[in-house]
Amino acid sequence: MRFFSGLAIHDPVIGRPALKGRLQDMSFQQTPYDADSPYLDGQLLVAMPGMTDERFARAVIYVCAHSPEGAMGIILNRPAANVNMPDLLVQLEIVPELDRIHLPEQVGRMQVLMGGPVETSRGFVLHSPDYHIAQSTLPIDDSVCLTATIDILRAIAQGRGPREAVLALGYAGWGAGQLELELQANGWLNCPASTELIFSTPADIRYEMALRRIGIEPAMLSMEAGHA
Numbered sequence: 001m002r003f004f005s006g007l008a009i010h011d012p013v014i015g016r017p018a019l020k021g022r023l024q025d026m027s028f029q030q031t032p033y034d035a036d037s038p039y040l041d042g043q044l045l046v047a048m049p050g051m052t053d054e055r056f057a058r059a060v061i062y063v064c065a066h067s068p069e070g071a072m073g074i075i076l077n078r079p080a081a082n083v084n085m086p087d088l089l090v091q092l093e094i095v096p097e098l099d100r101i102h103l104p105e106q107v108g109r110m111q112v113l114m115g116g117p118v119e120t121s122r123g124f125v126l127h128s129p130d131y132h133i134a135q136s137t138l139p140i141d142d143s144v145c146l147t148a149t150i151d152i153l154r155a156i157a158q159g160r161g162p163r164e165a166v167l168a169l170g171y172a173g174w175g176a177g178q179l180e181l182e183l184q185a186n187g188w189l190n191c192p193a194s195t196e197l198i199f200s201t202p203a204d205i206r207y208e209m210a211l212r213r214i215g216i217e218p219a220m221l222s223m224e225a226g227h228a
Helices: 085-091 097-102 105-109 150-157 178-184 195-200 203-214 218-226
Strands: 043-047 060-067 070-075 112-114 118-127 137-139 145-147 165-174 188-192
Touching: 043 203, 060 118, 060 203, 070 112, 070 178, 085 097, 085 105, 085 150, 105 150, 118 150, 150 165, 165 178, 165 195, 178 188, 188 203, 195 203, 203 218
Parallel strands: 112 165
Antiparallel strands: 043 060, 043 188, 060 070, 070 165, 118 145, 118 165, 137 145
16 A cells, blocks of 8 residues: 655646645645635535535535645545554554554544545545644644645654544545536535534534534435435
8 A cells, every 4th residue: 555655646736836746845835824715725515415426425525725726625524444543553564563552542533534536545634733744744724734744643653743633545636627616516515614523523423513514404405405
């Protein structure tokens, strides 16, 4: 399994124009977060019944980068089947099998998600801003960062990592203008994200919680879909 080391994002190109290329380069080239930006960095995308792509049915996606050239995000409500963080740390030879019992308690609670259909053999860590690697960590907004190098996993295993984190395998990507078209077609609604929803809310209720952040009761949405 290829994982973290030498991580590069290929097609579609993501981020603002200055962010092309390796994810490691993003942290020192990103423009400051702007709450009034027309782009959706740091927002949630919540799939509507009009979403025609079954891979994203009932998906909640945290948008990590969005620009005229495309967008990239992490699906928050697709737990990875039969995968947990301690097993991954052993598999990646970050800790020996015999030392897994000494891992910090937080490691066993850290969620592992299927972040999307692109580059599913590569990992991305969404985390709180108390951890930062120069030229490797991308601050998305004031409360969430993205790091995609193996160094963050070493830090987590040693108890030196971020206070809050989730690991995603793969990501969701859109080409230029593609996400905008899906929004216009009522495939998605968007709303501000919250650290509680990203890091603490159980994955199986994130969709309902995200709908309520928009002001939609899940039961009403289900009824309307049934009458469509």
